[in-house]
Amino acid sequence: xxxxxxxxxxxxxxxxxxxxxxxxxxxxxxxxxxxxxxxxxxxxxxxxxxxxxxxxxxxxxxxxxxxxxxxxxxxxxxxxxxxxxxxxxxxxxxxxxxxxxxxxxxxxxxxxxxxxxxxxxxxxxxxxxxxxxxxxxxxxxxxxxxxxxxxxxxxxxxxxxxxxxxxxxxxxxxxxxxxxxxxxxxxxxxxxxxxxxxxxxxxxxxxxxxxxxxxxxxxxxxxxxxxxxxxxxxxxxxxxxxxxxxxxxxxxxxxxxxxxxxxxxxxxxxxxxxxxxxxxxxxxxxxxxxxxxxxxxxxxxxxxxxxxxxxxxxxxxxxxxxxxxxxxxxxxxxxxxxxxxxxxxxxxxxxxxxxxxxxxxxxxxxxxxxxxxxxxxxxxxxxxxxxxxxxxxxxxxxxxxxxxxxxxxxxxxxxxxxxxxxxxxxxxxxxxxxxxxxxxxxxxxxxxxxxxxxxxxxxxxxxxxxxxxxxxxxxxxxxxxxxxxxxxxxxxxxxxxxxxxxxxxx
Numbered sequence: 111x112x113x114x115x116x117x118x119x120x121x122x123x124x125x126x127x128x129x130x131x132x133x134x135x136x137x138x139x140x141x142x143x144x145x146x147x148x149x150x151x152x153x154x155x156x157x158x159x160x161x162x163x164x165x166x167x168x169x170x171x172x173x174x175x176x177x178x179x180x181x182x183x184x185x186x187x188x189x190x191x192x193x194x195x196x197x198x199x200x201x202x203x204x205x206x207x208x209x210x211x212x213x214x215x216x217x218x219x220x221x222x223x224x225x226x227x228x229x230x231x232x233x234x235x236x237x238x239x240x241x242x243x244x245x246x247x248x249x250x251x252x253x254x255x256x257x258x259x260x261x262x263x264x265x266x267x268x269x270x271x272x273x274x275x276x277x278x279x280x281x282x283x284x285x286x287x288x289x290x291x292x293x294x295x296x297x298x299x300x301x302x303x304x305x306x307x308x309x310x311x312x313x314x315x316x317x318x319x320x321x322x323x324x325x326x327x328x329x330x331x332x333x334x335x336x337x338x339x340x341x342x343x344x345x346x347x348x349x350x351x352x353x354x355x356x357x358x359x360x361x362x363x364x365x366x367x368x369x370x371x372x373x374x375x376x377x378x379x380x381x382x383x384x385x386x387x388x389x390x391x392x393x394x395x396x397x398x399x400x401x402x403x404x405x406x407x408x409x410x411x412x413x414x415x416x417x418x419x420x421x422x423x424x425x426x427x428x429x430x431x432x433x434x435x436x437x438x439x440x441x442x443x444x445x446x447x448x449x450x451x452x453x454x455x456x457x458x459x460x461x462x463x464x465x466x467x468x469x470x471x472x473x474x475x476x477x478x479x480x481x482x483x484x485x486x487x488x489x490x491x492x493x494x495x496x497x498x499x500x501x502x503x504x505x506x507x508x509x510x511x512x513x514x515x516x517x518x519x520x521x522x523x524x525x526x527x528x529x530x531x532x533x534x535x536x537x538x539x540x541x542x543x544x545x546x547x548x549x550x551x552x553x554x555x556x557x558x559x560x561x562x563x564x565x566x567x568x569x570x571x572x573x574x575x576x577x578x579x580x581x582x583x584x585x586x587x588x589x590x591x592x593x594x595x596x597x598x599x600x601x602x603x604x605x606x607x608x609x610x611x612x613x614x615x616x
Contacts, residue, residue, distance in 0.1 A: 117230055118352055121344045135355050138347065142288045145283040145346050147304045149235065152338035153277040153358030154308025155315065156331040157425075158265075160207060162316040162448040163324040167192040169200040192324070193258040198570070203260060207548060208426045210264045212273030212559035216552065222276045223430065230257050231280050231348045243332040245270040250328025282410035287349045302462065307379045309425065309455040317429075317448030349375020398480055406476075409590045411521055413479065414554035416587035417519045419561035420486075420580050421458075426562040428454055431573060453505050457512025462520030464513065474602060476594040479518035483588040486514035487581050487587025494577045518566065518587070522550070557583075 122128050169191055176387065190196060195203045226234050254405035257263075283303070315334065347353055402408055433447035461482070469478040493507040497542045561583070568575045 114511075116441045117233065118341070119345055119347055121230060122353065127160075130354050135350065138353070138355070139169060139288050141345070142347065145287055145342060146300055147307075148338055149239065149342050149346075150277055150281050151304040151308035151311060153242060154273055154305050155312030156242055156276065156335040157211075157314025157325045157565030159246065159307055159316045159559055160211070161426045161429050161451070162313060162444070163319065163327050164204055164427070164431035164446060166320065167195040168430065169196050169205050175255075183590045185564045194260045201566045203566075205429075205563040206260075207263060207267050207519040208566070209559055210493065210564035211267040211271040212422070212555070212562070215275045216271075216555035216559060218272040218557070219278065219552075222279050226276070226283060231284055232342065232346045234276060234279035234459065235284075235346070238273050238280070239274035239308075239335050239342065242270060242277075243336035243339065245273060246332030246335065247329050250325040250332065253323055253325025253328075265388040270444045284346065284348055293320070295502070297555055297570075301464075303459045306455040306459045306462070306516070307526055309458075310452040313429070313448050313455070318447045320445050320448065335472055373456040405547055406594055409476070411550045411553040413551055413587045413590040414519070414522045414555035416583040416590075417479075417483070417515075417522065417557070418554040419557035419564075419583050420587075421519045421561075422558040423561035423565045423576075423580060424454055424512070425570075427565045427576075431576075435573075436498050437504050440500070446520045450505070450508070452514035453508045453514070457514075458507040458516030458520070461513035461515070461517035465519070465521040466519035469596045472602075474595070475521060476591040476597040476598050479521055480588050480591050480595050482514050482521075483518040483584050483591075486511065487584055489514050490581055520556075522554070535539075559560045 127133070131252070143283050157476075160509050168394075173545055191200060197203075222234075222238070245266055249263065254260060311334075312331055315330055319330050320327040350356065402411075428451040429448045432450050433442060433444050435441075449614070465478055469475045472478065489507065489511045493504075495509050497504045564579060566578055
């Protein structure tokens with residue numbers, strides 16, 4: 111990492127006993143894991159309110175047909191929904207809100223990574239958390255100020271997306287500073303569950319206060335992320351050297367200049383030694399087109415496009431879907447729908463861990479991803495067809511869908527770069543790895559922005575059409591991995607790891 115001045119966290123002045131030798135390196139490593147876990151979980155918790163309040167803001171849709179029950183006039187006269195989201199094209203407007211946030215988030219990630227590598231990461235992370243919290247609160251204030259301007263909500267979402275983009279490069283860089291090339295696969299695997307844990311917390315909190323007015327569903331998570339930011343400001347230590355420790359393992363340049371959306375590969379690739387290959391002098395950035403031509407990059411990038419498209423469609427639309435679906439002949443409330451949607455995220459936690467474990471055992475990332483993707487197709491069909499039979503079956507199928515849908519998504523954004531990092535072409539080249547990461551995650555983030563937007567438009571034609579879009583996307587995602595999977599299988603049959611043979615096989 112480039113040399114820059116780091117200001118020691120105030121807690122170490124207030125509580126000198128936190129400094130070594132009173133506290134060990136291991137203590138501070140786990141403290142950093144806990145703080146960064148909480149920080150990023152709070153980011154995700156503050157992203158959940160838009161999906162929770164969709165059912166309140168949007169029009170009432172009859173999901174068993176392709177027709178909208180009411181038009182704008184009757185919706186307004188009955189006090190249903192919130193203009194401008196409650197008209198015949200209300201779901202379109204809600205999808206556009208998602209697009210505004212995710213597009214700004216995707217673009218902001220590149221700039222946030224560039225800035226974060228040059229200033230104090232702790233202060234930059236706090237800046238992002240406080241800004242995200244304030245903008246989440248400002249969105250909710252539209253409820254009390256009776257705001258009905260689409261431009262207001264879109265503008266707030268764009269700004270919020272930019273502030274949210276600060277979080278990921280910061281937490282990844284901090285954890286990378288503390289763990290170097292240490293092989294802590296299980297610990298890091300648990301750490302990456304902060305995304306699903308944050309979604310669960312955000313769903314429960316936003317749903318719990320929804321009955322008091324949808325504005326509270328934004329204000330409370332906004333306050334929580336600000337409070338988490340205060341904790342980060344007080345206690346987070348960016349580098350071990352700041353309190354007298356040596357960096358574990360060899361330190362590499364944690365330049366996130368081209369840090370793509372959700373660049374978790376830098377941290378998770380510790381399982382394969384990505385953060386410390388021997389050729390540390392190789393820091394010259396490779397060209398964008400050259401990185402695309404590296405073995406495995408393009409297939410995984412396009413697979414992640416469709417995989418994140420599906421995952422983020424569920425993230426932003428599942429509570430809305432549940433609240434408009436008969437379950438055993440009963441419509442659940444918006445609050446209940448928000449809480450029930452956490453079952454999908456719980457499945458996602460298990461899916462990410464299971465996919466990582468299986469891929470480690472068989473040493474085949476693409477094969478594992480393809481199996482999960484293909485199995486998720488019948489799971490989604492079953493959920494759509496039989497999810498309304500009973501609440502128990504609905505939850506079971508939702509859990510299974512979350513497990514299978516999020517498994518490949520989590521695997522690609524955590525372990526794939528570890529495999530790519532073993533290629534001789536880029537071994538030890540941190541800037542090359544950052545470029546590869548930006549391509550994979552950046553391509554995936556485009557899918558994450560497109561999915562919820564398409565769902566908003568397609569849902570007006572009936573939710574069977576939405577599920578068809580998701581199934582086609584999953585199928586396309588699996589197609590992109592066929593060639594890599596074949597190479598993996600050949601490599602395993604030849605007794606070697608796939609990437610060692612991949613450069614010549616493709």
